Each structure stands twice: as structure tokens, then as C-alpha cells.
Amino acid sequence: MVTDKDGYMHLIQYLTEHLGLFETPGTQSMVEDTVMELFEAQLSAQIIMICGQNPSLTFAERNTIIREVDAIVYDLEEILANVANQKATPAQTLFVTEFSGLIKNLFDHEIAKRQLSA
Template identity: 80%
Template sequence: MVTDKDGYIHLIQYLTEHLGLFEAPEHTSIGDETVMELFEEQLAAQIIMVCGQNPSLSFAQRNMVIREVDAIVYDLEEILANVAKQNATPEQTLFITEFSGLIKNLFDQEIAKMQASE
């Protein structure tokens, strides 16, 4: 659905280009949430919005969205393995929020294409 699209590949490249943000020695965290917890929380919130904005999605389509999010989280765990358990800094939190919104945009685009072809 989205993980096999060019837009997703570009987002992963965008993340890897900004890995320095996650590997910086400065660890001024703003809360108790780790980098991965924040990614998971933000992605979950975005996907809830996607499903809420598209009530006509079938059960199978919603399951496809959830499987895709699982694949995205797996990719993020692989890419961020060294820093996943560190508490998130304000800069990382901002990046994670932006990145999660971009993931939502990918889903929005794919769902619109799906619905247009029905």
C-alpha cells in the first residue's frame, strides 16, 4: 500500500539523512518517552486519524493499513536500533511529529487512489 511506493522510500531516505539528529551526544530529553515510544505513539495517532477520516474503509482495508504501520515500525526499529531506547529530545520530538505526519500523507494519498478506482 505505502511501503512499496517511491514516497515511502524518499521518507526513509529523509530519515537517514537526519540520523545525526538522533545520534547527537546532547540528551536533553523533555519527558519519559523513548524515541521508539514517541514514533509508535505519533504513528498510532496519525493512523487513527486516517481511519476516522475514511469511515468507508472496509475491514480488510483497515487491516492492510495496520499491517503497513507494523512494517513501518519494524523499519524504524531497524534504522534507529542504536537510539530507540533513548529518551527523545525536543528536536527529535519535533522531527518525529513531522515524519509521522508525512507518513499519514502517504496513507491519505493511497486511500484516495483506492477510493477513486472503486
């Protein structure tokens, strides 16, 4: 649905371009969540929003979205392996929120395309 699209590859590239934000320990106070916990929570919230905004999605389409998010989390774990369990800084939290919103935009775009072609 989205992980095989150019937009997703661009987002992964965007993440890798900003890895320095995650690799350099922040001097700011840390939040309670780890980097991966933040990604998981943000992506979960976005998926709930997608499903709520698109009540016409079938069970199969919702399952596809969940499988895609699982693949995205796996990719994030691979990319952020060295920092995934570190407490996040406020700057990292802001980036994670933005990145998760961009992932949601990819899903929104694909869902809209599917609905137009149906």
C-alpha cells in the same frame, strides 16, 4: 499499500539524512518517552485519524493499514536500533511528529487514489 511506493523510500531516505539528530545526544532536557515510544505513539495517532477520516474503509483495508504500520515500525526499529531506547529530546520529538505526519500523507494519498479508481 505505502511501503512499496517511492514516497515511502523517499521518507526513509529523509530519515537517514537526519540520523545525526538522533545519534548526537542532546543537551536539552529529555522528554519522558523514548525515541521508539514517540514513533509508536505518533504513528498510532495518525492511523486512528486516517480511519476516522475514512469511515468507508473496509475491515480488510483497515487491517492492511495496520500491517503496513507494523512494517514501518519494524523499519524504524532497524534504522534507529542504537538510539531507539534513548529518551527523546524536544528536537527529536518535533522530527518524529513531522515524520509521522508525512507517513499519514502517504496513506491519505493511497486511500484517495483507491477511492477514485473504485
